[in-house]
Amino acid sequence: MENLLRTGIREAVMSLYGTDISDDQLQIQKTRKEFEGDLTLVSFPLTAISHHSPEQTAGEIGEYLAVHLHAVSGYNVIKGFLNVTIAPAEWAKRLQKIADVSNYGFSIPEPGAETVVIEYSSPNTNKPLHLGHIRNNLLGFSLSRIFEAAGNHVIRTNIVNDRGIHICKSMVAWQKYGGGATPASTGKKGDHFVGDFYVLFEKNLKAEIEELVTSGSTPDEARDKAPLMKEARRMLLKWEAGDPETVSMWQMMNAWVYEGFDVTYRALGVVFDKIYYESDTYKVGKEIVLRSLEEGDLIRKDDGSVWIDLTADKLDQKLLLRSDGTAVYMTQDLGTAVIRYNDYHFNRHIYVVGNEQNYHFQVLALTLLRMGYDWAGGLHHFSYGMVELPEGKMKSREGTVVDADDLIAEMTETATIMSQELGKLGGYSITERENICRQIGLGALKYYILKVDPKKNMTFNPAESIDFNGNTGPFIQYTYARIRSVIKKAEETGVTDSTVTFDNANLNIKEINVIKLLNDFPSLVQEAATELSPALIANYCYDLAREFNQFYHDLSILSENDITLRSLRLKLSEMTGRVLENGLWLLGIEAPERM
């Protein structure tokens, strides 16, 4: 529609002023709601060509369009803005056209489509997932679907930080205080079971440190020589040396954690195509660092540690191997990137990781480029902001961390209570009820997080912020469920007529508003992929649901006597339902048939 107008205006300018115009001179936007019209030309940039006032220029072009373009049914000029009205019949034609496209808005990967690796989640195996991980998982998963819908090959991947001193801490605590208990013997979820031992370790370590400090040590010294800390370090050395007993305990405890993570991932509805483990990739990282050192790209200091000098790129020197030859975080990520490139030959690799690691990912990409891996130009850090609570940052030490499993349960619970209060659950089986409430609770949670611009910090208020009214997931889900209900009723009563065409249908303003939005969806999917923005999809779904509700509210669909009109409204409803379903799909939110 916009392209139609674009070429029309080009012709108009050519015929009126004898000049061709550039794209940035030709500014078309949607007409604001309060003015009459559908599309608006901003005439200010054209005054240099027309040598007339903005108003006059707009008027002349508008007149030309009204005469020469039959799709244009009218125009008005306000200040320098030319508001063009598209004939309702054009919109009806457009509706017919988009209705004929299958899998509306989604593209299928073509030969030559880009391969995109998306890494998200990236948990440590010493603690259960929390609210911060939820934002990460939801963003990562939604992005993966958006990329897929935009026609890319997508590989969803996860790097599990399964080794290191923090893992040893929970191992030490379990060995010392566990008394042979297991998740099965205690009935606890595996990740919480292990996480509790980690907390116990930290608690007892803190006590030891305090004791040492009161007997005269500095805090740093105390931390260094605390017996528990020594034990954890000893454990790490044994693990790195491949001590069979330590390794088998490590495997057992990690298996418990993975079982727990699986439950949380399933509840969140996220999946992975390939999981990498740091315990595998850090070795490759060491190898490539050492090779690169031989080739002379890196610096070895007197103590034996290996560094890369990035001062020429306005960054610092960065450690790649410790003086004792062991790997650091960066080493492991270098290895993971190289392995992944060898596995998939990706065009792009997106890391969904919090913005506190911006520096780390700058260094990572630069280091790989410096080492001669040209594909590192395709690495992209999708950096998102932190989730804060109304009372401030989440701090594990102060116990203010919001646990992922608790939150999911709480959301489902709230949905159940609200549904009961509204008397929504009559006539459903217990399984159906539970399923609907789960869908709604998670819909609320997911939408609440995804509608926010990812790069900004966000505040999450578990008590108040999650709502089921207004700009929320359940509002969109509810709209969808009502649409399904209308369609179902139409089928039951046989009022559908699929043979009707709409080419000359007489549409009102609300119907046109819905068509306009539907028309935008395919390009929006592409834009969301380009901008890496689930929020774009989320806010679009809300707009569409809201617009549809206005349409829906004061029109009778099923009881309309005019067959064409009734069919058209049903068609509009059905398409809105499909687009909402697709939009929610992109966000990883389920669309309930009833609620």
Added chain:
RNA sequence: GGCCCUAUAGUUCAAUGGAUAGAACGCGGGUUUCCUAAACCUGAAAUUUAGGUUCGAUUCCUAGUGGGGCUACCA
């Protein structure tokens, strides 16, 4: 100290350099014989400060102020 991100109604979020800065929650007022009232309509309420670029700045640039992050031989 250096580097990065951020600042919009009471609150949580929007706004490719364009018109009178949109929503939602909360607060005030209304609409149910009718396809789901978890809906719809309606009122009050905001761009951190000072400069600059521009026909036009919430948006771009510079500086200040507030908030957050990074600057580990932690991950």
